[in-house]
Amino acid sequence: MTRPPNTKPTPTIRLVAQEAGVSQATVSRAFSQPELLTPATVEKVLGTALRLGYVPNQVARALSTGRTGNIALILPDVANPFFSALMRGAQAQAYKRGYATFLGDSDETAHLEDMLLGKLAAQVDGFVLASPRLDEPLIRKHAARKPVVVINRELEGIGRVLVDTAPGFTAAVGLLAGLGHRAIAYVGAPRSSWSSQQRARAVAQAGTAHGLSVAQVDAGRPSHEAGRDCVAGLLAAGVTAALAVDDVVAQGIMAGLAERGLSVPGDFSVVGCDDIIAATTYPPLTSVNARCARAGANAVDLLLNGFANPAPPTGSHVITGELVIRSSTGPAPAPDSRASGTPPAETGAATPDPSSRK
Amino acid sequence: MTRPPNTKPTPTIRLVAQEAGVSQATVSRAFSQPELLTPATVEKVLGTALRLGYVPNQVARALSTGRTGNIALILPDVANPFFSALMRGAQAQAYKRGYATFLGDSDETAHLEDMLLGKLAAQVDGFVLASPRLDEPLIRKHAARKPVVVINRELEGIGRVLVDTAPGFTAAVGLLAGLGHRAIAYVGAPRSSWSSQQRARAVAQAGTAHGLSVAQVDAGRPSHEAGRDCVAGLLAAGVTAALAVDDVVAQGIMAGLAERGLSVPGDFSVVGCDDIIAATTYPPLTSVNARCARAGANAVDLLLNGFANPAPPTGSHVITGELVIRSSTGPAPAPDSRASGTPPAETGAATPDPSSRK
DNA sequence: TGGGAGAATGAAAGCGGTTTCATCGGGAGT
DNA sequence: ACTCCCGATGAAACCGCTTTCATTCTCCCA
Numbered sequence: 001m002t003r004p005p006n007t008k009p010t011p012t013i014r015l016v017a018q019e020a021g022v023s024q025a026t027v028s029r030a031f032s033q034p035e036l037l038t039p040a041t042v043e044k045v046l047g048t049a050l051r052l053g054y055v056p057n058q059v060a061r062a063l064s065t066g067r068t069g070n071i072a073l074i075l076p077d078v079a080n081p082f083f084s085a086l087m088r089g090a091q092a093q094a095y096k097r098g099y100a101t102f103l104g105d106s107d108e109t110a111h112l113e114d115m116l117l118g119k120l121a122a123q124v125d126g127f128v129l130a131s132p133r134l135d136e137p138l139i140r141k142h143a144a145r146k147p148v149v150v151i152n153r154e155l156e157g158i159g160r161v162l163v164d165t166a167p168g169f170t171a172a173v174g175l176l177a178g179l180g181h182r183a184i185a186y187v188g189a190p191r192s193s194w195s196s197q198q199r200a201r202a203v204a205q206a207g208t209a210h211g212l213s214v215a216q217v218d219a220g221r222p223s224h225e226a227g228r229d230c231v232a233g234l235l236a237a238g239v240t241a242a243l244a245v246d247d248v249v250a251q252g253i254m255a256g257l258a259e260r261g262l263s264v265p266g267d268f269s270v271v272g273c274d275d276i277i278a279a280t281t282y283p284p285l286t287s288v289n290a291r292c293a294r295a296g297a298n299a300v301d302l303l304l305n306g307f308a309n310p311a312p313p314t315g316s317h318v319i320t321g322e323l324v325i326r327s328s329t330g331p332a333p334a335p336d337s338r339a340s341g342t343p344p345a346e347t348g349a350a351t352p353d354p355s356s357r358k
Numbered sequence: 359m360t361r362p363p364n365t366k367p368t369p370t371i372r373l374v375a376q377e378a379g380v381s382q383a384t385v386s387r388a389f390s391q392p393e394l395l396t397p398a399t400v401e402k403v404l405g406t407a408l409r410l411g412y413v414p415n416q417v418a419r420a421l422s423t424g425r426t427g428n429i430a431l432i433l434p435d436v437a438n439p440f441f442s443a444l445m446r447g448a449q450a451q452a453y454k455r456g457y458a459t460f461l462g463d464s465d466e467t468a469h470l471e472d473m474l475l476g477k478l479a480a481q482v483d484g485f486v487l488a489s490p491r492l493d494e495p496l497i498r499k500h501a502a503r504k505p506v507v508v509i510n511r512e513l514e515g516i517g518r519v520l521v522d523t524a525p526g527f528t529a530a531v532g533l534l535a536g537l538g539h540r541a542i543a544y545v546g547a548p549r550s551s552w553s554s555q556q557r558a559r560a561v562a563q564a565g566t567a568h569g570l571s572v573a574q575v576d577a578g579r580p581s582h583e584a585g586r587d588c589v590a591g592l593l594a595a596g597v598t599a600a601l602a603v604d605d606v607v608a609q610g611i612m613a614g615l616a617e618r619g620l621s622v623p624g625d626f627s628v629v630g631c632d633d634i635i636a637a638t639t640y641p642p643l644t645s646v647n648a649r650c651a652r653a654g655a656n657a658v659d660l661l662l663n664g665f666a667n668p669a670p671p672t673g674s675h676v677i678t679g680e681l682v683i684r685s686s687t688g689p690a691p692a693p694d695s696r697a698s699g700t701p702p703a704e705t706g707a708a709t710p711d712p713s714s715r716k
Numbered sequence: 717t718g719g720g721a722g723a724a725t726g727a728a729a730g731c732g733g734t735t736t737c738a739t740c741g742g743g744a745g746t
Numbered sequence: 747a748c749t750c751c752c753g754a755t756g757a758a759a760c761c762g763c764t765t766t767c768a769t770t771c772t773c774c775c776a
Contacts, residue, residue, distance in 0.1 A: 012762055023726045028764060038724065058480045059420045060762035063731050068417065070481070073461075078446045079439075079634075088436045091463050100478055103431075103461035105449050120458060122368070122415040122732090123428070145368065224638045251638050258640035276437075280582045280609050281639060282616035370732055381756045386734060396754065418732035421761050719776095726769075732761105739756075745749090 011054040020048040031056050062123075071303060072102035072120045073296075074113060075130040080222075081276040082246060082292050086130055086151070089293030093300040099125075108221065110134045117142045125307060128299045129153070131193065149303040149313055151295055152195050159306060159313030161299045165195065165273055165321035166202035168288030169243060172271045172323050173206035175286075176241045180332035181269065183239040185215040187230055187249055189222045196222075196245045199273065203243055215239055219249055227252020231260065240268060240332045247272035251281055254328065265330030275324055283327035290321045369412040378406040389414050416458075420481075429661060430460035430478045431654075432471055433488040438580075439634040440604060440650050444488055444509070447651030451658040457483075466579065468492045475500045483665060486657045487511070489551065507661040507671055509653055510553050517664060517671030519657045523553065523631055523679035524560035526646030527601060530629045530681050531564035533644075534599045538690035539627065541597040543573040545588055545607055547580045554580075554603045557631065561601055573597055577607055585610020589618065598626060598690045605630035609639055612686065623688030633682055641685035648679045 017024045022045060029036050030045035037045075048054075062068040073090050075083045091101045102124060104116035110133040117127065117134075126147035132139055139155060142148060149159040176184055186203040189196040200216060207214035215237045219226040227249035234242055234253070244250035250272030257268050264270055264283060271286050272278050278287035298317050306313030375382045380403060387394050388403035395403075406412075420426040431448050433441045449459045460482060462474035468491045475485065475492075484505035490497060497513060500506060507517040534542055544561040547554040558574060565572035573595045577584040585607035592600055592611070602608035608630030615626050622628055622641055629644050630636050636645035656675050664671030 014762080024763075025726060025728095025765080026724090028762095029725090032764075036724075041724080055480070057421075057762055059417055059426065060731090061764075062417050063415075063421050063733085064762080064764045066731075070460075078449065079442045081437075081439075081442075084437045084439075084442045087461070088463060091436065091461055092465070095462075095474075100481070101461050102428075103445070103449055103459050104453075105446060107450070116453075118413050119416070121413065122417050123458065248638070255638070255640045255642075277635075280606070280613065282613045284613075372732080382733080383735080383756060383758095384754090386732095387755090390734075394754075399754080415732055418761090419734075421763090422732080422734045424761080717776100719774105721772100721774085723772080724770085727767090729764105729766085731764090734760085736759080737757090740754090742751100742753095744751090746747105 010057070011052045012057070013054070016045065016049050016052055016054050019052060020045050067125050067307075068123055069098065070100045070102060070124045071126050071128065071300065072104055072116070072124045073128045073130065074104040074106060074116055074132070076106050076108045076113075076133060078103070078105045080246075081248065082274045082290065083130060085274075085276045085292035086296035089296030090128055090300050091296075092293075093297035094304075097300070097304055099300075099304065106133060108133060110138075114138055121146055126303045128296070128303060130296075130299075131195065147303055147306050147313055149299045149306075151299050154194060154316075157314055159302050159315060161295050161302060161317045161319065163195070163290045163292075163295050163319045163321055164198070165288045165290055166198055168273070168321040168323045169199050169202040169271075170206040172243055172286070172288060172329075173203055173210060173212070175323065175325065175329060176243075176269060176271070176332075177210035177212055179269065179330060181212065181239075181241045182332065183213045183215070183237070184241045184243065185217055185234055185237060185239045187217045187219050187227065187234075187242055187244045187253065189245045190218065190220065193245075199243075199245060213239075217242075219245070222246055222249050224248055224252040224255070227254075228256035228259070231256030235260070241270070241329070242268070243271040243273075245273060247274045247276060247278045247285060247287055250285055250287070250328075251277070254281060254285070264328050267333050269329040269332075271329060273321070275321075278324070278326065281328075286326045286329040287324055288321045289324050291319050295319055368415070369410045370415070371412070374403065374407050374410055374412045377410060378403050425483050425665075426481055427456065428458045428460060428482045429484050429486060429658065430462060430474070430482045431486045431488065432462040432464060432474055432490070434464050434466045434471075434491060436461070436463045439606065440632045440648065441488060443632075443634045443650035444654040446654065448486055448654030448658050450651075451655035452662075455658070455662055457658075457662065464491060466491060468496075472496055479504055484661045486654075486661060488654075488657075489553065505661060505664050505671055507657045507664075509657050510551075512552060512674075515672055517660050517673060519653050519660060519675045519677065521553070521648050521650075521653050521677045521679055522556070523646045523648055524556055526631070526679040526681045527557050527560040527629075528564040530601055530644070530646060530687075531561055531568060531570065533681065533683065533687060534601075534627060534629070534690075535568035535570055537627065537688060539570065539597075539599045540690065541571045541573070541595070542599045542601065543575055543592055543595060543597045545575045545577050545585065545592075545600055545602045545611065547603045548576065548578065551603075557601075557603060571597075575600075577603070580604055580607050582606050582610040582613070585612075586614035586617070589614030593618070599628070599687070600626070601629040601631075603631060605632045605634060605636045605643060605645055608643055608645070608686075609635070612639060612643070622686050625691050627687040627690075629687060631679070633679075636682070636684065639686075644684045644687040645682055646679045647682050649677050653677055 013024050013027050017027045030042050034042045094101045106113035113134045128149050130151040151161045188200050219230050273288040275287040275289035278285035302313050371382050371385050375385045388400050392400045452459045464471035471492045488509040509519045546558050577588050631646040633645040633647035636643035660671050
């Protein structure tokens with residue numbers, strides 16, 4: 001039982017009890033249920049505790065009570081802006097409600113996710129699983145042990161927060177149709193992603209409704225590179241606009257277009273999703289706002305509220321993502337003006353930018 | 359001792375012991391000191407443990423041993439790509455070495471940082487403090503209780519990882535000087551930031567060495583908006599190139615320039631720092647690589663290695679950031695060619711992009 | 717004035733591990 | 747063949763706190 005280095009012997013409840021001339025139970029109660037004690041006793045105990053610099057040991061308390069005051073947030077990739085934002089919202093909300101947050105990055109792999117869930121289980125009161133890569137039975141196994149709230153995954157009977165970006169994508173397709181585009185593409189992630197599937201479906205349906213031809217492109221792991229690499233395919237397919245699964249891919253597409261001397265939105269329109277980094281490019285990206293931070297905060301609320309009830313959290317909470325129109329979308333190019341290498345329009349299309357004020 | 363809701367009785371060491379027909383002590387040893395046991399016994403125990411889904415309870419272990427197997431990572435803003443990347447590296451390294459990671463976002467405030475340190479202290483074996491906003495005495499106070507490693511802060515006697523970007527900035531100034539720029543600017547964050555100070559100094563010194571005039575601009579909290587907003591000032595100051603405290607600000611500057619119809623690098627050169635998101639714009643940003651992920655991983659290593667020693671970690675570990683030349687830097691514009699709104703050069707300057715392969 | 721109800725407190729049994737110390741066999745040395 | 751010693755395992759104490767249950771002690775009311 002070697003103590004870790006650099007740790008001054010911390011005063012324990014026993015010492016305080018001795019010093020104050022009461023029992024350990026009384027000291028304990030002075031901290032957790034003072035209403036059971038005489039005000040005088042409470043004062044005496046708290047006084048000596050303060051004098052001794054005593055602070056209740058959270059670990060011991062957790063072992064005894066079974067509640068840790070911690071939650072864990074597991075997500076596929078911290079470096080992805082969507083998850084960073086989500087994490088920020090979640091962590092802040094947890095802190096606000098008195099909980100500390102473990103972070104687990106699964107590096108997009110189901111296996112690591114499983115390991116993290118297992119390792120952390122004893123140290124937390126519940127999990128928030130963002131876009132889990134784990135298969136359903138495994139998720140349910142873990143959910144049976146500890147309360148779990150998932151984000152962006154449809155699992156009946158498990159608490160979940162869903163960011164419904166379908167309306168935003170539908171609106172985006174409508175926007176493009178109105179701008180005269182006749183052939184568009186959706187650039188998605190692998191089908192394991194619930195979000196990407198949902199978005200693909202919305203684009204396909206809206207495309208049909210507007211009489212557009214819709215190409216579906218799978219970019220693989222969503223990254224800037226992936227977006228850039230699929231530009232050749234997009235141009236070959238003859239589309240004049242692309243909707244991407246997220247802003248990172250959308251920016252990749254913009255970079256790929258720029259490399260070829262094509263301007264946005266003059267020659268090609270691009271729509272992203274998440275709206276975290278959409279405003280940081282030039283031209284700023286038209287994007288579907290996913291309210292990531294709010295999704296994180298809501299998930300934490302759902303989880304924490306569930307602690308009070310005997311039953312696990314089970315409701316589903318839907319957040320609707322709306323289209324934010326900026327300057328990466330514009331009128332479809334005339335059929336022959338393409339590939340002429342015209343310089344980018346300086347001010348973008350005449351679409352408003354309702355979010356530039358934020 | 360009400361258990362939290364929704365908790366199936368987790369298998370304990372006792373159950374495994376019964377099931378495997380051995381004592382608790384043996385089960386414990388099978389996990390923590392298997393070399394004391396017969397290989398056959400170990401196998402038997404681990405087998406039944408696996409079958410039962412037993413995982414050692416970290417909380418109980420922590421109470422007994424005094425070491426939690428956790429560390430905490432405190433940083434000013436999770437959403438900032440620099441810290442996201444750092445976090446990713448830190449978390450991965452901690453996991454690799456068997457530690458779980460608490461995340462604390464201080465929202466750039468010293469007070470929250472202090473609270474987090476206090477709340478988490480009992481649950482972790484040590485802290486990694488990235489770019490702490492806390493004042494020195496308070497940091498030392500916490501460091502006296504638990505091992506602490508700081509990133510990007512110079513505190514004698516406390517373990518620290520410093521990302522030395524000065525050489526990169528010096529090289530960047532040299533590059534700009536070679537390209538014919540005579541008046542440049544450094545766009546920094548408030549002076550509370552060690553990194554920004556260090557960079558400002560490097561730019562000033564290198565500028566003097568090359569006979570350039572160097573303007574110092576304080577952009578406030580480093581953000582895309584801040585970068586965009588300072589463009590007017592930059593142009594008014596008559597500089598033809600700017601070095602920014604980080605890539606986010608650099609991208610803001612690029613956006614501000616684009617809004618005014620100025621092309622990069624045709625009319626103006628921009629250099630960023632961190633190199634996390636530098637390659638995701640068009641033109642891709644020349645940037646000083648800060649090796650964020652490595653900084654995070656190194657900090658964790660420093661902290662964890664310190665656990666073995668009786669004394670707290672105290673060394674300083676320096677990571678040198680090198681300049682990565684991409685396409686946002688080019689020859690200084692001819693004095694009169696400015697503001698003509700020429701389209702961006704399609705391929706950027708003739709500078710190589712050594713990192714485009716990554 | 718006696719009997720309870722109830723409030724304040726204490727004793728002690730866990731929570732789920734780790735670790736010391738004792739125990740038990742079984743070669744090796746002579 | 748008889749110690750001696752060591753390697754493998756078990757029994758039990760302990761980590762610091764919570765909580766049940768028992769114990770006192772008051773105080774109120776019949």
